[in-house]
Structure formats: C-alpha cells, structure tokens
Amino acid sequence: MRRGDLAALATAGFGAWLLWSQYSNIATLSWWYDRTEYVESMRGTMLPSPDYELGTLPWKVAQPRVFDVKPDRIVVVTDAEPYAYQAFASVDTHGAKAADIQFEAEIEQGGTTIGLLQAGKWIAVNSSQRRGRFADSNTTQLGHNRSITVVIANNNPAGETRLTMKSLRLYLRK
C-alpha cells in the first residue's frame, strides 16, 4: 500500500473519530443538563420511588466525629481533615446506565461535597461552602463497573463541618 493511501486512510479515520467524539461529548453533556433539569424539576412534586434513600443506603463511615443515623435524617460532624471522605455507601448498579441523585442538607458550619464515585473516580459532584440549606440534584452516565458509591465528604479547608442530611435519593436508570 502506498504511503499516500495509508495517510489518507489514517486521516479519514481521524476525521470520523473527531466528528463522532465532538458530537458524542456535546450530546452527553446536553443529556446531562436535560436530565438534571428534569430531576430538579421533580423536587417538591410527588417523587417517584427511588432505588435508595437516606435510610436504606448501606452507609459506612470513615472517620467523622459524629454520624448519627435517624429515620428521617443523618447528623454529621466531620473530622478536621479538609476534603476527607466522611461516609460512603456502595450499591450495585444492577446494570443501570445512568444514575440520578437528589438531596437536601442543612450546613451549620463549614462545607460539604456530596457525590457519586465509580471505579474510584468522581462521576457526579455537588459542593457548597455556604451555611444554610444545600439542596441540589445531579445526574451521570454510568460505566461498566457494577457498583457506585455515594459519598459525603468534608469541604471545609479550615477544618470541621457540621451538617444534617435531610434527604438523599438515588435513582438508577436502566
């Protein structure tokens, strides 16, 4: 095969990849915005049953000073290490292709990050360093890994954070 033909083949392949990857990236992001808007719009309405809720997630703690689980809330007082994971709950995805998370917390002091991990990487993150109500939604596409982890982390560079998780719903979408 001539070098020119090889170069043409490589360029054609590169072009196809480029066009597809650009479309795919933007389409994924568009899906995310669409989906997040939908999930957020569901707040305050009759919410469908989530796959997991605050009380049904299998929480494990890292090193918070307080992690007090009650039927309708969890009180968390983190340790002083900035950005450290405080509590996490790993669940099986059951082959889901996407996950939606919706939560409401009350930050009394410091800041927090609430999100989803898969294969050790953040795939959805929401953070706040402001006192008061912190309610948000997020959505993400899932990889092939069979489990995801819901994480509550300290996001206070100055030290301890106090917050109350009032609700957290996790939806797994096939």
Next chain:
Amino acid sequence: MIRLGALARIAIGIEFAVAVAIIVYAGLHNFRDVFQGAPPAVRVRISASCDAADGSGSCEASLIELNPGRYRIVTSTPSTRLSATLAADDPRRARYLLVRLSQPASVRLAIEPRGEGGTEGADGVDLLDTGRVVIPLASAPSVALSFVPMPAGPSPAASAAPVAAAAPIAIDELGVFEQRSGLLTDVRAVFPAIPPLRYHGTLVPRAIAALCLFTIVAAVFLPPGGLKRYGPLILPVVCFSLCLVDLAILFSPYFAHDLRTFYAGGDLSQPPGTNLNGGLHQGFRLLTGRGLTLMDGVVAWERMPGYALFCAAAGILFGHRTLLDLALSTVLLQTICYSAAVGVFAWAAGSLFPPAAVWAVGLLMAWLPKQLGLTQVDALIASSAILVTAALCLRLARVRDRRAVPVAVDVLVHLTFAVWFALRPDVLPGWLGVSLFLHWKSWRRLLIPLTLFLAIGGAWGAYKARYTGEFALTTTSAGASLFCGLWEVPSHFRFAEACRDETYFDWIHEHTPFQPQSAAASSFATREVVKFWLTYPGHLVIMVVHKLMRTLDGDLWPGYQTQLQVFVFGAVGRYWIVLPLVTIIGLCTALGYQRERTLLLGWPLLFNAPIFWVMFASLGRFYSAVGVALLAAAVAPIFERDFYAALRSRPRRVISVVACAAVFAIVAWPFHDWLLRQDGFHYWTPLLDPAASRLSALK
C-alpha cells in the same frame, strides 16, 4: 488497495464538507445575537424620571434606544429612585419584562400595572447586577417601574431597607417582550439544554477549533482543482462564521454584554475622541454634513482619515440612524471586510501556493484572534495586511512565471498599501522598503507609491490645515507615540506607568509653549526621545529586547483570545508556535528557497514590527499585520514538496539554522530576565548628561 485509498479520500471529502458545514452553521447561528442582542421587542412608549440622592431635585434619567423597544436608562446623578413607565401599543403582547441592572450592585424593583385591567398593588423583585432577568407581567395598558438601590449582600435582613445611593442608577437593558424564548438563552435547534455560557463559551469554539485543524490536514487529500476553484468562495464564509463565533463569546447577550449594550454603556457615553468612539463620531458627523471632524472645529490629530471614512461607508450601507446604529454597522462591515480579504487572498494566492497551503493560510488567518468588535482602526489593519499580501501574491506569481509585470498589477499592489496608509501611517517604512525592493530596476514605477502617498497625505494635510493652521502629510502623533513607547518596559523613570494622552499633554505643556497636538510639539518630543535614547542607551537596548520578546511571545497575534484560539494556545504556548514559524522563514532565506517570496510576504516582520519596539505598542494591539505576514510567509512552505527537497539538499545549513533557533528559544527568555535586572546597564549614561534631558527624572 488502491481502491481503499480512493475510498479514504472520498470519506475525507465528506468529512471536510461536514466540518465546514458545522463551522458555518455554528457561526451564522450567532448573527442575530451579535448584531441585535435580543428578539424583537414589543413597541412601548417609555418615560423615566429619578430622585437625586442629595435631594436637590436636579436628576435626569436619560434613555438610549438599543433596538426598537429595548432601552438603556441611566440617571445623571446618584439617585435614590429611578422610575419608568412603559405603555405598550398592544398590551396583550406585553407579557415579559427584560431587565439588566448595571449599577448599583442591587436594587429593589417594584412593578405596578396601571390602567383598566391592571392588577392593583405592586410586585417587588430584588435585582442584582449579575445579568439579565425576565419577569412575567400582568396584562395592563401600562406598567410603572421603580428601581430603588439596596445594600448588596446575601443577608435577607440587610436588604430589608433601602440605602442612600452613592452612584447613579444604570439599567443596561429594559424592554417588554411577547415571548420569553431568546431572552435568557439562544433559540437552538440542537442541544438546547446546554446553558449559553457553556455551549457558546467553551463547547462550540473548542469543537470548531478542532474541526478547523482537521480541515487543514484534510485539505491535503482533496482534489487540488476543486479546492483551488471553490476555496476562495468557501473561505470567506468560513471566516465570517469564525468571526461570529468569536464575537458571540465576547459580546454574548446571555453571559456578557451584547454589542449594543457594550457601546451604549461604554464609549458612546464618553466625550468624542476615545479610541472606540473617535472614528464613529467623525463618520457620523461626515454623514450629517459636519465634515470629517470630531467636534465643531476639531480634527483628529492622531488619526488618518481612512477609518472615519470607513465608518461613514458602513453607515451608508447598513444604517446610521443613531451613533449606536453606526457602531453596529461598522462592526458588521469590519467583519465582512475581514472575511472578504481572506477570500481575495485565497483567490490571489491560488496562483502561487498549492491549494492545500492556501486553505491552511486562509483558515489560520480566519482563526486568529481578532479585534473586529472594536470600532477602532486597529480592527482593520489585519484586513489591509491581508489585501497587501494578496496583491503581492499576484505580482510574485507573474515574476515566478517570468512574465512581465503590468503597471496595473503594481498599481494594485500600491493601492493596497495606500489603503493601509489612509488608515494608519505605520505602513510607511514598509511601503518604502517594499517599493525600493520591487522597483529598483525600474525606478520610474516608484512614482506610483509616491503619487499615492502625496495624494492621500496631501489631501488629509490640506483638510486638517483648515482647522489647525499647519500642514502635515500624516498624523502629528509620532512624538507622542515615541514618548509613550519609552515607558513600556519596567524602569525607575518617572513616567514608567500606563502612558496616556494626558501624560504627554502635561509633559508638553510643562516644557513648551506648543499645543500638544501640533507638529511642533511632535517634533520637540521626537528630539527629546532621541536625546533620551542617547542619554540612556541601556534603556533603549532593554526596551527593544523586551518588546521583541513580547512580540515573539505572541503579541504579534493581538486581539481577544476566546476558546477558539485557547484550544491551541492552551496546548502549545504562542512562543513555541511563533519561533518555529520564524525558523521556517530563516530556513527559506538561508537555503535560498523562495527567498524573494518569503521576504516579500514577510515584510511586516522586518519593517512594521520594529517600529513598535521603539514606539508605543499598546500591549501589542498594533501588531496584527505582523501576525498575518508570519502566517503568509511561513506556513505555505510546509505544504510544498520542494521545500523538503531544499532541506535535504543542504543539511549543514539546515542544522545551523535550526541549532541557532533552538539556542535562541532556550536562552532568550533567561537572557531577557537577566538583562532587566541589570540596573547598572539600564541607567548607564556614557554619552550625554542626564540633567540635560527633559525625560530622565527618576521616581
């Protein structure tokens, strides 16, 4: 297998077409957002008043119509309240109120429907200066709005009571609309869920930049005949789209200020003569029969007439009902001219370069950072430089083919230089140098540039003389430019700070009886600057080295970078792009490969950039011709087989040039930094007594 290669080329052709279609669509989609700023508003009758903060009662609310139905309102003094009444011709269509607060940081807006059908009572909305807000309106014949300044801050308690105003109230946008769509986000057929900032600010420009780079590679595999035939038609459209992609980021109505609010709240509210409004005022006054003047009896001392004439032409073509309309018309014509210049270049260069090289150079010119949203002459210099390059390509092609160069071609070449001269006089050294190079064997043709120079300079000089009483063929700002140029390198000298016209005026008044705008003042300043160079030769050397390094560091591609350019410049620093291109010019020169072509097309590197190493460079905004020339001279050889054959034929010279370039690349910045720390050299006075200089005072 040959069939596979042919199939790959067909696929590349399709991908190329798709990429170009996407680029064009992405750009043209932004046209209305850039030039209108909002969908058509509902026509309203509007009145406004305000309460002065000091209780004097002397407060005026001025209204500027941005588009029919969309207004900017600003109070003349610090105010405790701005009131406006909007009465729509068709109240049923008045369903949404668009507001954008500029200052103060926070106001309480009370909305009170009035008249039959209007709901009793007022709604209150807290507004921040963070962008557009859309508020639904109750159906009523008219609506009364009241803006009361509030303390800024997150605390609800803090915003419970109004505070005394410390600044005028400015509402950048106020209008009534029938529909909400198109106010907070653009109406998009694709990916409508993505917010405008993310979509237009990042995703689109980065994707477009990647596609542009792909088309440069793909062009190599396209049929040369087709690319040569259709390239000059496609490139201007692609260029226009890329310009719009840039403008939509810099002047987005959704996450920045659209062009109309930018100008209405910016330079058009300033007295005539600023960088962005000088040409507009001159053009507007010309169109309204008041001459090419800035104000009654005042001509621009630091400008040639070309840009004002250009503004007037834009007004004739696209409208000049108000100064704001003229500004938008000018930006549009600037964009069209830039795109057309790229098209002309593609057509002219087609006879000189391989089609893929023409596409690459043309597309890179279209992709460069630009200043097209700004109504100042610098926005047109790149277009002029591209036209000069195009004309030189036509001439070079004839010389290469050993055909005689008709007088008409030389007239065309010099006409393009003359256009530049009519805009800005910095072309003169280069025009002279190129003219001598082109016509040293047929010196009679030097009469062409001489005639054009005298015609333009003489006409402008004679026109100005009616107002100034003195005759000057160009501007009378060379002294001011040299004066300000001295301080563009860190030093301990008294004036080593941002140099402005006022700094120069004060200095002239301090030392002479001359009017600072006069030729006499310019001559005085020039003499003093030359004396200063001789007094402090170290400062001159450091200044030139510093500005040279800034030029190589990317200042030669001035203009606002958006993600369209950051996509590349973020991955590879501009210094590491500029130096290889300069090295290619060095290789062509050292190897004798297309030496004449390379030096002619790259003339601004030799004759234009160095001017600004001693004169005022203004952070590099004057360099756009240099960046264009670098591309024209250095990119084309990359696409030419003969260039590589020339490289192979003289390996020692190639190694020498590349080694020198590599050493320079590595050593230049450390040397520059070291040199700037050498105060002993910087303030060394071996020739003249510093006490004799009127510029040498240290801080």
